[in-house]
Amino acid sequence: MDEDVSRLNPWAMLGPKGLVPDQAHITSSVSSQMLLRWNCVLKANTEDVTLLYTQKAALALAILLHKYGIHDEAITENALNMIDRLNKSVAxxxxxxxxxxxxxxxxxxxxxxxxxxxxxxxxxTFWRAGDVVSIQIEERFHACYVHEILRANSVTLIEMYDWVSTDKPTLADLTKSKAKGGIYNNRYRLKDTEPHSTGVATSVTHHQTASRTDKRTQVIHLTP
Structure with a gap:
């Protein structure tokens, strides 16, 4: 979560093109994107995420925004309530x-x-070539295929499946799905429309770490 704020804040401080950013713009930009990123935890049901984890995340979000000079009234008010709840449960x-x-x-x-x-x-990145990844954005799940890792594990070259759902993807869902497009990254052209269909799924791992963009991510390892 700290890394998320530290990445968003510098861009927000640049402001809209041709305008000098004010604190209201920075607060709105960073807070809204953090909520988009973390609402899968903050608004999760207890079947997917423990209540204690949700409460800790809500408090951590307010503290980290404060660290970077950002004060969001709603996020702060929620964090104050979480302090009382965490103390009540002696967590x-x-x-x-x-x-x-x-x-x-x-x-x-x-x-x-x-x-x-x-x-x-x-x-x-901790993803590897051949991974199939499910990414939750708000209430929808999207899926992508990892083609290649570039620049010493720092750049992930992915392609989106032509698939979206309110449920997590299954192996059957993605086996039937095609690639979203035939060209990606301006210079790489696919040989066919579904290069991932030649892979064979060997295992499924669910990640619920809070450190990167693959939170609540499903990684399906493939072998060519």
């Missing part, structure tokens, strides 16, 4: 309980805006 340490009021006071106070753009973290 965290005694130190957290003792510092709860100080944490609330810090979150309520609007932070100072950053005076310079933060440094962008280095790109890193």
């Amino acid at each position: 965290l340490s005694d130190d957290f309980y003792r510092s709860s009021e100080a944490t609330k006071a810090c979150l309520v106070q609007k932070p100072s805006s950053l005076q310079r753009r933060p440094t962008l973290p280095k790109d890193l």
